[in-house]
Amino acid sequence: MISWHDKCGMKQVKDLHFWRGIVGVVAAFTIYVLLIVPFVRGITTPDTIVLTPSEYAARADAAPETATSNDTDGEKYITVKLLGLIPIKKVTVEILPFDTILIGGMPIGINGQIDGVLVTMDTKDHVLQKGDVIKFVDGMAVQSCEDFYAATTGKTQAVVTIVRNGTVLKRHVNLENEICLRDTTNGMGMLTFVNPENNQFSALGHQMADFETGAAVDLCGGAIRAVNTYGIIKTQGKQTGALKSSMQTEIPIQGSITQGNEFGITGCLTVDSQILSAADTTMPVATRYYVHPGKATLRTSINGNTVEEFDCEILKTRYQKRRRNKSMVIRITDPRLLDATGGIVHGMSGSPIIQDGHLVGALTHALTQDPAKGYALYIDFIAN
Numbered sequence: 001m002i003s004w005h006d007k008c009g010m011k012q013v014k015d016l017h018f019w020r021g022i023v024g025v026v027a028a029f030t031i032y033v034l035l036i037v038p039f040v041r042g043i044t045t046p047d048t049i050v051l052t053p054s055e056y057a058a059r060a061d062a063a064p065e066t067a068t069s070n071d072t073d074g075e076k077y078i079t080v081k082l083l084g085l086i087p088i089k090k091v092t093v094e095i096l097p098f099d100t101i102l103i104g105g106m107p108i109g110i111n112g113q114i115d116g117v118l119v120t121m122d123t124k125d126h127v128l129q130k131g132d133v134i135k136f137v138d139g140m141a142v143q144s145c146e147d148f149y150a151a152t153t154g155k156t157q158a159v160v161t162i163v164r165n166g167t168v169l170k171r172h173v174n175l176e177n178e179i180c181l182r183d184t185t186n187g188m189g190m191l192t193f194v195n196p197e198n199n200q201f202s203a204l205g206h207q208m209a210d211f212e213t214g215a216a217v218d219l220c221g222g223a224i225r226a227v228n229t230y231g232i233i234k235t236q237g238k239q240t241g242a243l244k245s246s247m248q249t250e251i252p253i254q255g256s257i258t259q260g261n262e263f264g265i266t267g268c269l270t271v272d273s274q275i276l277s278a279a280d281t282t283m284p285v286a287t288r289y290y291v292h293p294g295k296a297t298l299r300t301s302i303n304g305n306t307v308e309e310f311d312c313e314i315l316k317t318r319y320q321k322r323r324r325n326k327s328m329v330i331r332i333t334d335p336r337l338l339d340a341t342g343g344i345v346h347g348m349s350g351s352p353i354i355q356d357g358h359l360v361g362a363l364t365h366a367l368t369q370d371p372a373k374g375y376a377l378y379i380d381f382i383a384n
Contacts, residue, residue: 048092048321050287050380052099096287096383097195102279103359104191104203104352105299105307109225109247112185112208112260115218116163117148121180127171128179129164131215136161143220144183166216185210185217188227188245190300190350192362192382194269194279201255202382204264204350205362206325219260224267226251226274229304235342235371243302243347262325263382264350264362278305286358288327288378291317298332298363300351302340310334314355315373320381328353328361328376343371 056076076093116133128134134142137151137158152158152175160173173179189204201224207216231244254276255269269276291314298312311334318327330353332338341348344366351363353376362382365375 048094049289050094050096052096052285052287054099055287056093056095094380096285096380098197098285098383100196100282100284101193101359102196102276103281103283103299103354104193104201104279104350105301105309106191106275106278106305107188107227107229107243107245107301107347108191108203108254108275109227109245110185110187110189110204110208110257110265111223111225111247112187112217112219112257112265113143113221114183114185114210115143115220115260116183117142117145118182118185118210118213118215118217119162119180120182120213123173123177123179125174125177127173127177128160128162131210131213132162132164133215133217134160134162134181135168145181148181182212184222185219186247187211188243188247188347189265190348190352190363191275191279192264192350192352193285193359193379194276196282199255199269199271199273199276200258200266201269202264202266202350202362204260205364205377205382206264206349207262208260208265216262217260219257219265222257222260222267223253224255224257224269224273224275225249226254227305229301229347232302232341232345234340235345235366238368238371240366240368240371241342241345243341243345245347263323263377278307283354284358285379285383286356286360287380288317288320288360290358291328291355291360291378293317294355296330296353296355296360298330298334298337298351298353300348300363302337302348309354310337312353314353314376320378323381325364325377326375327378327381330363330374330376332372332374338372344374345371 116135119128119132122129137160140151142148156175158173162169192202194201210217226248227245229243229245233241235241254273255267257267293314296312296314298310301307313331313333314328315331316329353361359379361376361378363376367373
């Protein structure tokens with residue numbers, strides 16, 4: 001039979017085990033919070049991050065677990081530290097060229113110089129096809145029709161390097177066949193932003209599509225023109241609509257194009273540009289780390305050159321370690337825009353997206369299955 005003293009002793013032992021267990025759980029949780037979580041966060045930090053100049057300058061004060069430095073070659077980086085003491089990982093930092101920009105949303109005309117020579121019709125033997133972009137002839141780079149003719153004069157055969165639907169190919173070409181070529185293209189899109197320090201701009205948000213062949217082409221130069229939007233072809237079913245616009249060739253050239261690639265076109269506006277004068281609103285930028293699902297605003301022009309802001313919603317943000325397309329999925333929610341266009345239409349590409357008072361991205365594509373939805377690109381992918 002167990003005595004009263006034995007029962008008391010057993011109860012004390014059980015209580016001691018209970019409190020030891022509680023202390024153990026608390027200690028484990030404390031270690032987890034103070035050591036494991038920061039360590040895991042540190043080692044899973046991307047190898048490269050993008051910051052605005054002010055974010056980089058304030059990083060050491062704002063985040064004690066990190067420290068900012070320069071390598072001997074001038075490359076900037078952040079050292080992630082555990083408890084502010086133990087280095088875990090060195091992260092390269094890409095710094096945007098600005099903290100604030102002049103917000104866009106106005107239409108621009110694009111007279112682009114194609115980076116290569118565009119084939120506008122299949123050759124007789126179909127070796128070259130409509131939409132091919134010729135980059136080299138017998139190893140010689142070509143950036144214009146003049147370059148192509150100079151490289152092929154006196155020849156009946158040549159080996160050409162082409163880009164076809166994004167794939168680089170080599171083809172043996174019979175030069176006696178008729179080859180229809182062009183080295184320029186035209187189009188329109190929306191200005192995304194202007195750097196107020198040097199008038200450099202970004203626009204469109206995606207690769208230029210040739211007006212005749214539909215081929216996606218890179219640009220190596222060209223000019224920016226003033227544009228007037230005079231009408232709208234509304235989206236009908238799965239047929240994406242378009243803005244009707246015309247270039248105002250009677251107005252002087254508004255700027256020059258530096259390059260065009262899968263993330264849009266960049267260049268510089270002239271100091272007396274009407275487009276530059278219209279971009280008179282300053283706004284801070286926010287990199288992809290701050291973008292989140294929720295309410296946002298689309299800034300665009302669907303009537304003349306009047307820039308308006310329309311309600312939209314960011315439905316999804318994608319975690320992208322490097323520059324890639326389709327960063328966000330957005331949906332137009334503003335009945336004014338939906339009534340006028342039927343959704344996202346051709347010509348709206350490059351329209352700025354604003355969230356929490358910051359420029360966070362640009363509209364790039366419409367979804368044919370749901371014209372109210374579309375893709376957008378993070379602003380740091382465009383700015384870099």
